[in-house]
Amino acid sequence: MFKVRTIEIMVGVFVAIGIAALFMLAMKVSNLSSFAQQEGFHVTARFQNIGGLKVLSPVSMSGVRVGRVTAIHYDQGSYEAEVDLVITGSYDKIPVDSSASIFTSGLLGEQYISIEPGGEERYLKQGDRIKLTQSALVLEQMIGQFLFSKAAGDTTQ
Amino acid sequence: MSEMTGSSETLVQVRGLKFSYGRRVIFDGVDMDFLRGKVTTIMGPSGTGKTTMLRMIGGQLRPDSGQVHVDGQSVPELSRRQLFELRKKMGMMFQTGALFTSMSVFDNVAFPVREHTNLPEQLIRDLVLMKLEAVGLRGAHKLMPAELSGGMARRVALARAIALDPLMIMYDEPFTGQDPITVGVIMQLIRKINDTLGLTSIIVSHDVAEVSAISDYIYLISNGKVIGHGAPSQLAASGSGWVTQFMHGQPDGPVPFHYPAPDYATDLLDGAGHE
Amino acid sequence: MLNWLQRLGRGALDNFAGLGRASLFLGHTLSGLPSVLAHPRRVIAQLHSIGVLSLVIILVAGLAVGMVLGLQMYNTLVDFGAEASLGPAIALTLVRELGPVVAALLFAGRAGSALTAEIGLMKASEQLSGMEMMAVDPMLRIVAPRFIAGVLALPLLSAIFSAVGVLGGYFVGVGLLGVDDGAFWSQMQSRVDFYDDVLNGVIKSVVFGIIVSWVALFQGYDTVPTTEGVSRSTTRTVVYASLAVLGLDFILTALMFRDV
Ligand SMILES: Nc1ncnc2c1ncn2[C@@H]1O[C@H](COP(=O)(O)OP(=O)(O)OP(=O)(O)O)[C@@H](O)[C@H]1O
Ligand SMILES: [Mg+2]
Numbered sequence: 137m138f139k140v141r142t143i144e145i146m147v148g149v150f151v152a153i154g155i156a157a158l159f160m161l162a163m164k165v166s167n168l169s170s171f172a173q174q175e176g177f178h179v180t181a182r183f184q185n186i187g188g189l190k191v192l193s194p195v196s197m198s199g200v201r202v203g204r205v206t207a208i209h210y211d212q213g214s215y216e217a218e219v220d221l222v223i224t225g226s227y228d229k230i231p232v233d234s235s236a237s238i239f240t241s242g243l244l245g246e247q248y249i250s251i252e253p254g255g256e257e258r259y260l261k262q263g264d265r266i267k268l269t270q271s272a273l274v275l276e277q278m279i280g281q282f283l284f285s286k287a288a289g290d291t292t293q
Numbered sequence: 294m295s296e297m298t299g300s301s302e303t304l305v306q307v308r309g310l311k312f313s314y315g316r317r318v319i320f321d322g323v324d325m326d327f328l329r330g331k332v333t334t335i336m337g338p339s340g341t342g343k344t345t346m347l348r349m350i351g352g353q354l355r356p357d358s359g360q361v362h363v364d365g366q367s368v369p370e371l372s373r374r375q376l377f378e379l380r381k382k383m384g385m386m387f388q389t390g391a392l393f394t395s396m397s398v399f400d401n402v403a404f405p406v407r408e409h410t411n412l413p414e415q416l417i418r419d420l421v422l423m424k425l426e427a428v429g430l431r432g433a434h435k436l437m438p439a440e441l442s443g444g445m446a447r448r449v450a451l452a453r454a455i456a457l458d459p460l461m462i463m464y465d466e467p468f469t470g471q472d473p474i475t476v477g478v479i480m481q482l483i484r485k486i487n488d489t490l491g492l493t494s495i496i497v498s499h500d501v502a503e504v505s506a507i508s509d510y511i512y513l514i515s516n517g518k519v520i521g522h523g524a525p526s527q528l529a530a531s532g533s534g535w536v537t538q539f540m541h542g543q544p545d546g547p548v549p550f551h552y553p554a555p556d557y558a559t560d561l562l563d564g565a566g567h568e
Numbered sequence: 569m570l571n572w573l574q575r576l577g578r579g580a581l582d583n584f585a586g587l588g589r590a591s592l593f594l595g596h597t598l599s600g601l602p603s604v605l606a607h608p609r610r611v612i613a614q615l616h617s618i619g620v621l622s623l624v625i626i627l628v629a630g631l632a633v634g635m636v637l638g639l640q641m642y643n644t645l646v647d648f649g650a651e652a653s654l655g656p657a658i659a660l661t662l663v664r665e666l667g668p669v670v671a672a673l674l675f676a677g678r679a680g681s682a683l684t685a686e687i688g689l690m691k692a693s694e695q696l697s698g699m700e701m702m703a704v705d706p707m708l709r710i711v712a713p714r715f716i717a718g719v720l721a722l723p724l725l726s727a728i729f730s731a732v733g734v735l736g737g738y739f740v741g742v743g744l745l746g747v748d749d750g751a752f753w754s755q756m757q758s759r760v761d762f763y764d765d766v767l768n769g770v771i772k773s774v775v776f777g778i779i780v781s782w783v784a785l786f787q788g789y790d791t792v793p794t795t796e797g798v799s800r801s802t803t804r805t806v807v808y809a810s811l812a813v814l815g816l817d818f819i820l821t822a823l824m825f826r827d828v
Contacts, residue, residue, distance in 0.1 A: 143616045150620045154724025157731035161766045164753065165659045165734055168762035194758050201754055241652070246758070351701050380703035391698035394689075405702045408709075453702075 167192055176203060176225045177262040181236045182216040187247055187272025189238055194248045195221050202227045205249065221249065223260070231256040235268035247272060301365070304329045304461055304493045305350055310359035312345065317553075319345050321517035322359070327461075332487050332494040334504045337514040340552060343497040344388060346514075347463045350495070351385060352376045364460070381409055384454035388465040388497075390446040392438040392453070398425070399434040402453045409457060424452040427482060429475070444471045451479065455486060461493040462486070468500045476500075480507050505529065590786045597785070600705070600712030607713070614717035618679045622725055625674055630729035633666060634658065634736025641737075642745050654747050655756035658737035659730075663760060663769045664825065667730030669817050672776035675722050676809035680784035683714055684805040687788025688798035696789075711785050718781030719774065726773040768824045775820065776813050783809040 162168040183189075186208065195203040203223035211218040223230065233254030240247050251266070260266070305327035312320045319342040327333045335343050348354045349361050352368045361368040366379060392401050402421045406412060412420070425431040428448040438446060447470065454462055464483065468476045484507045487494045498504045504511065505525035513521040513528070521528060531537065554560065604611060641657045687710065690696050696706045734756075741747040760766065784805045791801040 144612055146620045147612050147615045150615065150623060151724065153623070154619075154728055157724070157727040158770070160731045160734075161663060161727060161769075162762055165663065165731075165756055166760040166762040166766045167757050168766075192758060192761075194754065204758075353697065353700060377703040377705065380701055383701065385698070385701045387694050387698055387701075389694055391694040393695055393699075394693065405704070408702065408704050 176222045177228075177260075178206070178220055178222050179260050179262075179264050179266060181219050181221065181249070181266040181269050182211065182214060183219060183236075183238060183269050183271045184216055185271040185274060186217045186219060187238055187240075187274055189219065189247045189249070189272065193246065195223065195251065196248060197227070197230070197251045197253065202251070219249070228259060228261075230260045232258045232260055232264065233268065234260065234266060235270065236266045237270040238272035240273070302329050303327065304364060305495070306360070306362040307346075307349070308360045308362075310349065310361065311357045312342075312349070312354070312359075313357060318517050320356070320359075323514065323517070323519055325512055325519065325522075327493060327495055328510070329493050330487070330491055331509040332483065332496065332507055333510045333512070334496040334498060334508040335512050335514060336498060336501070336504065339499070341514050341516070343514070344465055347385065347465055347495070347497060350463065351380065351383060381457070382460035384457065384459040384462040386447070386450045386454040386462070386464045386467060388469075390438075390443075390450040392441075392446055392449055394438050396438075397434070398430065398436050398438070398441070398449050401438070401449060402434075402456050405453065405457050421452075421456070424456050425449075427455075428452045429478060444475060447471070448475065448479070451482070458490060459492070461495065463495045463497075465497045466499070467496065468498060468503050476503060483507060586790070589790060590782070593786045593789060594782055596707045597711050597715050597782075600708040601716070603708045604712045604716050610709075610713035611716050611720070614714050615721055617682070618714070618717045619721035619724065622675060622678045622721070623728070625678055626671060626725045626729050627732055629670065629674055630667075630732035631736040633670060633729075634662065634733030634738075635740045637661060637666075637733065638737035638740030638745070642741055642747070651741075651745075651747050652751040652755055653759075654737070654741045655752040655754075656759035658741070659734055659756045659760045660765060662730040662733040662737075663765050665817070665821070667726045667733065668769050668772040668776055669813060671726035671729040671773065672722060672780055672813045673810050675718075675725060675776075676780045676784070676806055676813065679718065679721070680780050680805045680809050681802045683718070683781070683784040684788040684791070684802045685798060687711070687714075687785060688791035688793075688801050691789065691791055692793040692795070692798055711789065715781045715785060718784070719777040722777030722780065723770050723773040726776075727770065730769065764825075771824075772817065772820050775816060779812045779816060780809045783812060 189205060189208065191205055191208060193205045194201050195205065203221050205219055206222050207220040209218055210216075230251060231254040233256045235252045235254065237250050237252065238247055239250050254268075303326045305325075307323060307325040310320045310323040310325075312318075323346075325335075325346075335346060337343055345354065349356060350363060350368065352371065355369045363379060364382070366375070368376070368379070371379065392398075393404065396404065399421055402424055403417050406417050406420060422431055422434065425434055428451050430445060430448055430452065433441070433445065433449075438449070441449065447467065451464070451467060454464075467479050467483065471479065480503055483494055483496065486492060496504060496508065505528075508525055511522060511525055511528055512519055521531060523531070555563075637658045638654065641661075642651060642654055645651045645653055645657065687696075690706075690710065696710070699706045699709065738752060742749050742752050787801040787805045787808070788798075791797045
């Protein structure tokens with residue numbers, strides 16, 4: 137038979153461990169931490185084709201994660217996809233002439249935005265737009281182009 | 294013998310009670326009255342339904358027909374809430390003790406008090422120790438039920454039954470398994486509680502001598518019927534064969550010792566036919 | 569033949585009657601919730617015997633399952649050069665499925681059977697009856713706090729199971745097999761959604777907590793009050809609760825992860 141006090145302490149420890157586990161699942165395992173961490177600045181970029189890019193997809197520089205995609209919509213004026221990014225506040229020295237490309241991690245992995253730094257001395261800040269962009273490589277398009285150029289080459293020969 | 298119908302001096306009144314477990318008839322038209330302030334005993338051979346009768350009075354079983362009135366209320370017709378209200382006025386000591394095995398002796402006795410009153414813990418402690426003192430087990434208040442002997446467990450159950458000073462107390466076999474000294478103490482205790490607090494006591498027992506000494510009135514039941522009733526002295530002097538057999542503990546007589554069964558010889562010969 | 573049909577019919581009737589009693593029982597239990605809220609200490613005592621005492625088996629099983637997942641998934645993923653996806657693969661399996669389900673099965677075996685045996689023995693030794701005669705409703709005093717404790721404990725236990733499992737997978741994947749530390753966590757974070765995956769897993773475990781506690785308490789309360797009856801009810805708790813968990817898991821998964 138345990139004393140009431142011992143029981144209550146053990147139950148307290150149990151509940152604390154349980155809540156810690158939930159907290160870990162939320163912050164360390166899932167993406168809730170990226171919701172919470174709102175500080176940073178927003179920039180936009182327009183792409184001809186975003187492929188399989190999704191909201192919450194990572195944004196990285198030299199392979200290091202520096203931010204994420206917060207919104208994607210279609211811009212009727214330019215007939216392009218407009219992507220909103222949030223960049224973590226501490227990465228505030230990204231030259232304004234940097235370029236953004238959509239890459240795929242691994243052969244079948246998910247897509248992410250990679251930023252290649254430019255040479256300007258001025259840096260991106262809240263509300264700026266990354267002008268140089270490179271769309272996602274769409275596998276079907278590439279195969280189509282390859283076949284087309286091959287066929288064209290054959291006829292000219 | 295006087296007729297005692299429906300008057301307010303009757304606390305518990307049973308009329309035309311019929312009850313059966315499946316096909317086995319337990320009561321076949323039983324009338325009983327339990328007077329306020331008196332000690333009334335139900336006696337009868339093992340398995341006649343004495344415990345069942347207490348459960349009827351407590352509202353845990355419903356009769357097939359007939360009436361059970363307690364303190365003017367018809368028990369089978371009460372709602373659950375009303376029944377629980379009524380039970381607060383009843384104490385019951387179970388044949389097996391029915392102590393809560395997860396609680397100490399102290400907590401067992403304190404249980405009904407804590408459930409139904411808001412007394413401060415200090416007062417509860419005094420009250421519980423008083424009740425335990427009365428059954429001679431104050432020193433055992435820290436023990437768990439598993440550490441008690443059968444007789445001690447029953448005494449704790451008795452202390453618990455009287456913890457709330459109810460209006461009436463039902464004792465199911467209070468003397469069985471007790472040493473002679475304890476039997477004496479419990480007898481005195483039942484009588485004393487009954488008289489000083491003005492309670493009504495209902496005892497179920499086989500122990501003719503003890504019961505005769507402390508009861509005001511005795512009902513003898515057998516085979517689903519009341520086969521005799523009266524004050525102990527009247528019953529002892531009764532000429533009826535049934536009553537004499539029971540009161541004097543004779544093995545053979547009109548009261549059957551056996552559970553109802555087909556003829557012995559046929560049963561044995563039939564044996565091959567069973568699965 | 570007729571005998572056989574009769575037995576079938578009686579079996580069906582018994583089952584329906586049992587289902588009816590079980591529903592009434594749940595209703596009665598739920599009606600006891602206000603009284604439980606008035607006495608939170610009763611729940612704490614039960615959280616101890618239901619939750620704390622199940623903790624060790626949950627920790628050990630969670631760690632073992634996570635480590636095995638790490639090993640097995642690594643072997644498959646490495647063939648595609650996708651071992652960076654080990655993190656999300658382990659986490660999604662645990663958070664969506666294995667965490668809630670395995671924790672519920674262990675809970676049924678460890679805590680459910682104990683609940684049934686406890687209540688069944690209380691019934692067999694007339695403790696419940698005695699309580700009723702003392703004008704205390706055992707449904708409110710005994711059953712309802714245990715039910716609440718069960719419903720609270722299982723989600724915590726299955727969160728612990730998943731978290732420990734992820735750590736076990738991390739230990740094997742990153743520690744032993746050399747998967748990149750940063751990729752393990754960042755891939756996991758970008759692929760596991762808090763609402764779609766973690767929260768749905770928690771909802772599953774709440775449902776399982778209700779089911780297992782209900783089955784266990786009802787089997788105890790409805791037991792044939794003998795030694796044999798209690799032992800049979802205990803077995804039945806483990807079997808019924810496990811089957812119910814597995815069946816419900818399929819339905820819940822179909823409802824929750826339809827479009828993911
Ligand atoms: N739940 C039950 N189902 C079927 N029959 C029962 C049940 N409980 C008791 N009985 C039967 O009812 C009869 C009366 O039982 P009860 O317990 O009232 O006897 P009793 O007079 O108290 O006996 P004892 O003096 O041995 O305690 C017994 O013959 C028993 O076989
Ligand atoms: Mg009896």
